[in-house]
Amino acid sequence: MILSLFLGAMVGAILGLTGAGGGILAVPALVFGMNWPMQQATPVALIAVAGSAAIGALEAFRKRLVRYRAALFMAAAGVPTTVVGAFLARSLPQRLLLGLFAAVMLIVAVRLLRQTVRGRTAAPVPSHLCVARLNPATGRFDWTWKTAVALAATGSLTGLMTGMLGVGGGFIIVPMMRKLTDVSMHGIVATSLMVIALVGSGGVVATTLHGGAFPIQIALWFTAATAVGMLGGRLVSHRVAAHHVQIGFACTLVCVATGLMAKAVIA
Numbered sequence: 001m002i003l004s005l006f007l008g009a010m011v012g013a014i015l016g017l018t019g020a021g022g023g024i025l026a027v028p029a030l031v032f033g034m035n036w037p038m039q040q041a042t043p044v045a046l047i048a049v050a051g052s053a054a055i056g057a058l059e060a061f062r063k064r065l066v067r068y069r070a071a072l073f074m075a076a077a078g079v080p081t082t083v084v085g086a087f088l089a090r091s092l093p094q095r096l097l098l099g100l101f102a103a104v105m106l107i108v109a110v111r112l113l114r115q116t117v118r119g120r121t122a123a124p125v126p127s128h129l130c131v132a133r134l135n136p137a138t139g140r141f142d143w144t145w146k147t148a149v150a151l152a153a154t155g156s157l158t159g160l161m162t163g164m165l166g167v168g169g170g171f172i173i174v175p176m177m178r179k180l181t182d183v184s185m186h187g188i189v190a191t192s193l194m195v196i197a198l199v200g201s202g203g204v205v206a207t208t209l210h211g212g213a214f215p216i217q218i219a220l221w222f223t224a225a226t227a228v229g230m231l232g233g234r235l236v237s238h239r240v241a242a243h244h245v246q247i248g249f250a251c252t253l254v255c256v257a258t259g260l261m262a263k264a265v266i267a
Contacts, residue, residue: 004218007033008048008225015052015226016233017240018249023049023168023196024105026226028256031098031263034218038097039089042166043207044219048226049168050200053193055227060190067187070132070141070151071194074173077152078159078195079202085163086206092164098264101165105257108171112250116243132181141181150180158195162203168196 007029015022026045030036060066089097132147134140141147154176158169173192177183183191237245 001218001221003033004222005225008222009229009232011048012052012226012229012231013233013236014229014249014252015049016230016235017237017245022233022249023052024108024171024253025256027101027166028105028260030222032259037094038101038166039094039207040215042089043204044215044222045166046162046168046200046203046207047219048223050197050204051223052226052230053168053196053200055230057190057193057197060193063190065187065190066194067141067183067191068194071191071198073148074151074155074158074195075198075202077155078157078162078169078199081156081159082163082199082203082206083209085160085165086203086209087163089164089166089207095264097165098260101167102257102260102264104161104165104167104171105253105260109250109253109257111171111175112246112253116246116250127179129179130182134182150176154180155195155199159199159202162199163206166203166207168200170196 027041030041132150177188
């Protein structure tokens with residue numbers, strides 16, 4: 001129990017410092033710290049990540065930042081694909097799952113480093129792939145078939161990765177919404193949190209129904225410690241430069257990904 005509290009607090013602190021993307025470390029923390037297979041770590045990690053995302057989404061909802069219609073639409077497309085992801089997680093070899101997770105972490109790390117460098121040297125430019133646009137008169141999406149396809153694709157891919165790897169999906173939702181929509185960055189992050197909370201909850205159900213081990217007591221302690229650690233991380237985040245946090249987080253992802261690859265080789 002003490003170990004699960006420590007791991008939860010550590011993951012929560014990183015969540016508070018980095019935002020929703022920090023949840024990607026929940027599964028590796030359980031895999032290394034508790035010596036669990038990924039199939040067992042997935043539902044426990046998802047409970048903690050989904051709960052933390054729900055707290056952040058409620059806070060953003062009060063500030064009227066969440067595009068809740070878009071979030072509900074993406075969740076409706078994503079929850080069913082969590083079932084497919086959970087099935088793949090039970091069918092694929094442990095080595096392959098560890099390798100896939102490590103590859104995802106490396107992709108996220110590279111993207112973070114590129115964003116940090118680009119953010120300090122150039123101004124952002126509008127995406128040429130933007131197909132889902134806000135109506136200036138209403139401030140809401142113009143719901144065309146292109147908008148529906150773009151959001152449904154984002155939600156479906158998020159659900160697949162959530163069910164298979166136990167990740168929240170912020171690393172998918174945020175870059176895809178930046179490319180495919182003209183929503184502000186604050187709105188994208190807020191909407192992402194709501195989608196993560198909804199799809200993550202669906203992922204817990206899907207992995208449990210597919211035979212995933214679910215130690216409820218450890219899950220509750222881990223989740224509670226994550227929430228406390230997230231509050232502490234938020235307090236510290238105001239005193240640390242954002243680009244320093246991103247670089248540190250990216251380096252952490254590279255180190256953990258290397259460890260996962262090594263574990264996959266010697267498993």
